Amino acid sequence: MNVNSLLPVVNNDSSANNQIITLMYRPLLWIGTNLKINWQQSIAKSITVSANGRQYIIHLKPWLWSDGRPVTAQDTLACLRMIQDYGSRYPNAGMGGMPELIKAAVVINRDTLEITLKRSVNPRWFELNGLSQLFPVPSWRWKRYDINQLYKLQDSPSLVSVVDGPYKLKHFTQGRGISFVRNASYSGKPATLKYLHFKMYTSDASAFWALKTGVLQAGMIPHYLFDARWMVKNLQTCISNGGYGFNYVTLNLANPKVAFFREVKVRQALALAVNQKQIIQTAFHGLGVPSFNPVPTSPDTYLSPEMKKLVANPALAYNPGAANKLLADAGWKLGPKGIRIHDGQRLQFTMMVPDTSQTLIAVAELLKADWQAIGVDMRLRVLPFNLELARLQPNGNWDASMIVWSYNPDFYPSGDGLFNTGGGSNYGRYSNPKMDRLIHESTQNKNISYLYKYEDYAYQQQPVIFLPYPEYVVKYSQKLKYKQLMEGVYSVDCKPTLLY
Known part of the structure; x- marks a missing residue:
């Protein structure tokens, strides 16, 4: 990135x-x-x-x-x-x-x-x-x-000459790399590494070869290169949960061109048609967890009992037959080439996909096939991540977009800002008085049952389409001890493994 x-x-x-x-x-x-x-x-x-x-x-x-x-x-x-x-x-x-x-x-x-x-x-x-x-x-x-x-000056190195963290900026070239040196005046425990350099690659394949050749001492193995992980045999391995977050497809409920997203039956049908088990096995090579609501599965600290049941048996949430019935009940009839039509409008939309990962593109292709099977024509538009973020504006001219959400800095997953009316990251402008009330109650009351009510209702409502969350193979040099690698990492869990 x-x-x-x-x-x-x-x-x-x-x-x-x-x-x-x-x-x-x-x-x-x-x-x-x-x-x-x-x-x-x-x-x-x-x-x-x-x-x-x-x-x-x-x-x-x-x-x-x-x-x-x-x-x-x-x-x-x-x-x-x-x-x-x-x-x-x-x-x-x-x-x-x-x-x-x-x-x-x-x-x-x-x-x-x-x-x-x-x-x-x-x-x-x-x-x-x-x-x-x-x-x-x-x-x-x-x-x-x-x-x-x-x-306007957010990328200016001159503004960060004085810091209070473990590292000071040494060099920054946009799109290429950023280097740090240990802050000798840091008030916390001194950083283990004296120098830290991040290289920015335009493709996962380039980063993979940099790991293989030793240019990088730590990095991730892309899912689509999982079978080639043995080629980086000189490095240690750990499996990371990727942080505390969830993946989803946000739907632009403010765009009249795709007003059908405002129908809860359409959103429920899209969710029921997603084969999460297949996505995990095919796109993530078995490294991932099912996820059916905005509260992360791993760790399951705040996951409701109802959602834990679904995670344990994801087949309960996959039912293309029920999805077809929901669409038919909502007036969407099968038309030419198997695409559903209602009042002359085709059930068709375009989804933006960030180009940061071939894995996301693979997931999008699987979604396209899942939704085509129930009569939905979804087109893909792959574009740079920063451009995707720029286009996710209120009342913007977009239909749907794939998002990777990390709960940072909102570590208590109450949904405020995400799915409440007017929330800063409520990209699709979803608005529901009951959802607003449940989110508000989860922020007011200490009892975790209020958070459970919110996440269970989010599963019923599908304000966005929830997707499984991947885990990642991380390779790191034997010269870097595992404790050093994970020192100070912000809410990411990475466990050493003998996976080769």
């Missing part, structure tokens, strides 16, 4: 940008693979929460910027002000209540920030989804720029 931003908040929220930014700027709260706050890795020392869940007093550790200045509560507040100034352009708008839930934010002293909310909420939700979005930023350096200037 390409890295095109170095700054928090104003980037496009791609996983590549987030990972790079986190090397230089430590988040206020570090969330571990167990989906809990890792206080040892966090800049925050502790958080005091009022009994009513409205006041949050954040206590910072003694922490330094790379130029020796202290990281302060004012620096944390500056990040919140950036989010507020960025407004609806902020990709995570609405998640964790950011920023509309904030009533007041006040610096108590150099190491203490108090945030007051407009209403009482579930503290775990606000910490994992709201406060997790805050990165202390060098406020004394950036205060000369307004939010629009920061957006």
Whole structure:
């Protein structure tokens, strides 16, 4: 993937940008693979929460910027002000209540920030989804720029000369590579690796050969090259869950050309026709897990009992016969060439697919075959990932798009920002009063049963079409110990294996 931003908040929220930014700027709260706050890795020392869940007093550790200045509560507040100034352009708008839930934010002293909310909420939700979005930023350096200037300068190395993370930027060439050197002034545990370099490849095959020839010391084996993994026999292997997330096809409910997506029976039919077991076996080579709702399957920390049953027996969610009946009941009759027609309109749409992975394209081809079997004509449009993100705009002229969603920074998977009305990442403009209520209740109440109600309803409604989630073969040099490789990795679980 390409890295095109170095700054928090104003980037496009791609996983590549987030990972790079986190090397230089430590988040206020570090969330571990167990989906809990890792206080040892966090800049925050502790958080005091009022009994009513409205006041949050954040206590910072003694922490330094790379130029020796202290990281302060004012620096944390500056990040919140950036989010507020960025407004609806902020990709995570609405998640964790950011920023509309904030009533007041006040610096108590150099190491203490108090945030007051407009209403009482579930503290775990606000910490994992709201406060997790805050990165202390060098406020004394950036205060000369307004939010629009920061957006224009987001790829400028000069703005990241002072950092508080484990690495400092050494060199950055868009589309080619980005290099880091260990930050000698880092306040946390010193990074094990002195130098870290990421190469950006235009194809999975190029990255594979770089692994094979030793140009890369760590990298992923693409699924479509799984059978050639033995060629990289000089490297160790681990299997990664790819992070805490889910894959889906978002549907543009605001586009009148594909207004049929607004019919729940059409969406349910599309979901019932997806053969997730076949996708896992064919496109992922058996490395993946079924997923039928927006709450990730791996780990299943927040998965409802009903969804766990489906994951254990995915055949229950695959029923092309039922899909055909739903479409027929909705008035879609088989027409020429086996494509369904209703009131003269063909059941046809185009799906954007990012070119970042041949695996995604393979999944799209399998979906095309699954949906053609029930009378749906789906066309594919493969395009660069950043272009796909740029076109996923409100009321944009697109039909559907394949998305890989990572819960970062929204680690409590309540759906705020994703499927609530007006959510910042609600690309298809899905709107349902009951869904809004269930999402709201999951953010209000500590009892996890409210989250279960939301995810079970999402499965019934299919605001998007949920897809299985892949696992990945990661190869790494024997000179890199497994502990070193995984040190500081943000919510990704990778287990050593003897897979060859």
